[in-house]
Amino acid sequence: xxxxxxxxxxxxxxxxxxxxxxxxxxxxxxxxxxxxxxxxxxxxxxxxxxxxxxxxxxxxxxxxxxxxxxxxxxxxxxxxxxxxxxxxxxxxxxxxxxxxxxxxxxxxxxxxxxxxxxxxxxxxxxxxxxxxxxxxxxxxxxxxxxxxxxxxxxxxxxxxxxxxxxxxxxxxxxxxxxxxxxxxxxxxxxxxxxxxxxxxxxxxxxxxxxxxxxxxxxxxxxxxxxxxxxxxxxxxxxxxxxxxxxxxxxxxxxxxxxxxxxxxxxxxxxx
Amino acid sequence: xxxxxxxxxxxxxxxxxxxxxxxxxxxxxxxxxxxxxxxxxxxxxxxxxxxxxxxxxxxxxxxxxxxxxxxxxxxxxxxxxxxxxxxxxxxxxxxxxxxxxxxxxxxxxxxxxxxxxxxxxxxxxxxxxxxxxxxxxxxxxxxxxxxxxxxxxxxxxxxxxxxxxxxxxxxxxxxxxxxxxxxxxxxxxxxxxxxxxxxxxxxxxxxxxxxxxxxxxxxxxxxxxxxxxxxxxxxxxxxxxxxxxxxxxxxxxxxxxxxxx
Numbered sequence: 001x002x003x004x005x006x007x008x009x010x011x012x013x014x015x016x017x018x019x020x021x022x023x024x025x026x027x028x029x030x031x032x033x034x035x036x037x038x039x040x041x042x043x044x045x046x047x048x049x050x051x052x053x054x055x056x057x058x059x060x061x062x063x064x065x066x067x068x069x070x071x072x073x074x075x076x077x078x079x080x081x082x083x084x085x086x087x088x089x090x091x092x093x094x095x096x097x098x099x100x101x102x103x104x105x106x107x108x109x110x111x112x113x114x115x116x117x118x119x120x121x122x123x124x125x126x127x128x129x130x131x132x133x134x135x136x137x138x139x140x141x142x143x144x145x146x147x148x149x150x151x152x153x154x155x156x157x158x159x160x161x162x163x164x165x166x167x168x169x170x171x172x173x174x175x176x177x178x179x180x181x182x183x184x185x186x187x188x189x190x191x192x193x194x195x196x197x198x199x200x201x202x203x204x205x206x207x208x209x210x211x212x213x214x215x216x217x218x219x220x221x222x223x224x225x226x227x228x229x230x231x232x233x234x235x236x237x238x239x240x241x242x243x244x245x246x247x248x249x250x251x252x253x254x255x256x257x258x259x260x261x262x263x264x265x266x267x268x269x270x271x
Numbered sequence: 272x273x274x275x276x277x278x279x280x281x282x283x284x285x286x287x288x289x290x291x292x293x294x295x296x297x298x299x300x301x302x303x304x305x306x307x308x309x310x311x312x313x314x315x316x317x318x319x320x321x322x323x324x325x326x327x328x329x330x331x332x333x334x335x336x337x338x339x340x341x342x343x344x345x346x347x348x349x350x351x352x353x354x355x356x357x358x359x360x361x362x363x364x365x366x367x368x369x370x371x372x373x374x375x376x377x378x379x380x381x382x383x384x385x386x387x388x389x390x391x392x393x394x395x396x397x398x399x400x401x402x403x404x405x406x407x408x409x410x411x412x413x414x415x416x417x418x419x420x421x422x423x424x425x426x427x428x429x430x431x432x433x434x435x436x437x438x439x440x441x442x443x444x445x446x447x448x449x450x451x452x453x454x455x456x457x458x459x460x461x462x463x464x465x466x467x468x469x470x471x472x473x474x475x476x477x478x479x480x481x482x483x484x485x486x487x488x489x490x491x492x493x494x495x496x497x498x499x500x501x502x503x504x505x506x507x508x509x510x511x512x513x514x515x516x517x518x519x520x521x522x523x524x525x526x527x528x529x530x531x532x
Contacts, residue, residue, distance in 0.1 A: 006443035006444065006447075007359060007360060009352075011357070013349035013352070014349045014350065014372065014413070014417070015368075017409060017413070018371060018413075021406045021409070021410050022372075022383070022386075025383070025387050025389065025391070026378075026386050028390045029382065032389055073288055077281075077284065077285040080281035080285050092285060092286070094523075095289040096285075098292075098296075100519065101472055101518070101519050103472035103474040103489045104474055104475065105474050105489055105492050106472075106489075106492060106508060108496070109299065109492070109496050110296060110299065112496070113295045113298045113299055113501075113505075114291075114294070114295045114298075118309065118501060144291075148292060151288065151292065209378075209382075211380065211381045211478070212475055212478075212489070215474075215493065225475075228382075228385070232385065232479075242385060242389065245379070245382035245385050248379055249377070249382045252379060253374065253377040253378060256376075
């Protein structure tokens with residue numbers, strides 16, 4: 001067998017699987033999205049129909065908030081962990097990264113244990129303030145759930161980037177009389193920008209599409225994945241579910257593609 | 272003085288974040304072995320909830336392993352040779368193929384599941400079997416295997432090794448078996464751990480693809496969270512932790528070793 005024939009043979013299983021179970025179904029999904037009573041208008045409806053538009057805005061705002069807070073949290077904690085050596089440091093790092101493999105449903109359950117009807121926060125606030133605080137099933141629960149999901153992912157990328165920072169630059173800035181705040185603002189944060197873009201994009205795209213957490217928590221919060229799910233199962237509205245799915249996929253993919261072209265590195269979402 | 276204050280502040284913040292992540296997991300593990308969570312640990316410790324979950328969900332948990340191992344087998348067969356071919360060929364076509372197979376990472380699982388349902392939902396036998404879930408898991412995990420193996424190829428200059436073997440007269444198949452695969456081992460191992468971990472925890476796709484007779488572990492978790500007592504749901508989560516944590520630790524150790532090498 002010639003070398004090029006062998007390479008073709010090597011690629012064959014992958015190509016067959018991808019065409020049959022990914023490209024073909026995706027094409028079908030895109031066509032179905034335009035096969036409703038409104039035709040291609042089904043795609044336009046996502047922006048023009050008030051209920052869909054409100055859900056889209058909700059989802060984007062929630063994902064953006066998750067991204068910003070995860071980045072801030074990960075930068076503060078990551079900087080601290082990377083710049084100090086103290087006993088228990090590796091345990092702390094392990095604690096911050098171990099929820100990496102939790103599926104969204106489990107994250108939802110963690111939030112219920114924290115802020116649900118029998119949750120820890122409710123118990124504490126009842127003891128302290130006499131009133132039970134329960135926010136697991138509101139948009140705040142979802143926000144904390146997404147945070148739980150993205151902090152471990154973001155922190156790994158940020159810590160790796162901090163490790164590669166050239167400390168000489170910071171010392172140079174300091175020796176030139178820059179205040180610690182100015183060093184952070186003008187030297188450290190700009191150097192971390194590629195890591196921010198890469199991990200932020202993953203956090204954003206994942207939060208946009210996260211279904212498990214929303215499914216466990218959200219009884220009446222409108223986010224895109226839940227809307228798609230209810231349109232599909234309860235309303236049996238295939239065309240709408242499909243057009244919403246395609247839009248959601250496009251947004252997530254565009255964010256990741258944009259981040260990749262900005263940061264130059266490879267960006268991949270997970271989970 | 273001031274720097275010590277900053278240190279304490281940062282430490283406090285980091286501990287708070289760690290607590291946010293770890294405390295609920297610990298609560299869940301405790302709740303899973305507590306007689307009555309509402310009354311607390313004073314009510315006593317028990318394994319009855321774990322046993323109950325096991326009786327209810329053993330087939331579900333077993334199916335999860337079947338799916339995860341089958342996913343691993345398919346991603347090995349399809350992913351490892353493909354990674355080799357993509358690396359050796361290179362160029363624009365290879366990059367395009369890589370881009371396409373990586374797309375499922377960007378597209379929400381819900382959308383992929385819907386697409387699969389629309390296309391193959393009518394094939395009753397296939398739809399009802401666990402193979403339907405397998406297909407979804409393969410599409411979702413394949414890029415991890417391919418990328419993990421390609422990363423190794425990029426770091427060891429596999430092309431020179433390959434050409435060396437070729438100049439000695441080894442056939443392509445022989446080279447693949449005796450040169451490529453042994454050299455790709457670290458990448459294959461890392462990819463395999465990733466694939467199994469992701470498959471065991473996959474929910475977004477699986478929830479849409481499953482039928483009452485083909486449930487996997489995370490689907491069972493969602494069931495338990497929706498309809499069972501907190502203790503039972505916690506016991507089930509505990510079983511999930513016991514399965515997933517060793518995989519995670521192995522992944523971490525492999526990563527550390529890779530950094531040292």
